[in-house]
Amino acid sequence: xxxxxxIFSLFxxxxxxxxxxxxxxxxxxxxxxxxxxxxxxxxxxxxESFDFKPTERQMSFKEQLIHIKGNMDWLSTSYFTDNxxxxxxxxxxxxxxxxxxxxxNAFDAVSEIIxxxxxxxxxEIVDFFSGPKSKLQILSLLQDHVTHHRGQLxxxxxxxxxxxxxxxxx
Numbered sequence: 001x002x003x004x005x006x007i008f009s010l011f012x013x014x015x016x017x018x019x020x021x022x023x024x025x026x027x028x029x030x031x032x033x034x035x036x037x038x039x040x041x042x043x044x045x046x047x048e049s050f051d052f053k054p055t056e057r058q059m060s061f062k063e064q065l066i067h068i069k070g071n072m073d074w075l076s077t078s079y080f081t082d083n084x085x086x087x088x089x090x091x092x093x094x095x096x097x098x099x100x101x102x103x104x105n106a107f108d109a110v111s112e113i114i115x116x117x118x119x120x121x122x123x124e125i126v127d128f129f130s131g132p133k134s135k136l137q138i139l140s141l142l143q144d145h146v147t148h149h150r151g152q153l154x155x156x157x158x159x160x161x162x163x164x165x166x167x168x169x170x
Contacts, residue, residue: 040165
């Protein structure tokens, strides 16, 4: 009887784990954590320092945030919807609150788009400027791009004497 209960428990656990550990669910969980962490980084910078840039050739703190947003819009629209992405210069919001709002909306839009994308669709190959890529690779690029620029923003905080928020991983 004990063996039957153990086997049944292992079976139920493996079914539950199998349902939770899909590529899409893993991405969406990480994406949500990435969203929250970047928003904490954005909140940490005082509004009067949103135009800070370490050197003249670099983007300002605010421009980095809008650049991240633009990349999310481009990749999610171009590769996960049937909509045509209209490339243009992203409008730079005036206030910190407006900047955080458009960034939040972009993160949420990606989550919505990916949540209705099938697991099978992630294996599809798409034309990309650097050569054919799977949609799964595009998901990785979405996250890598956020991580890359968030790292720069953490340096911006440190250069302004602001302690960055604690890292939020998986």
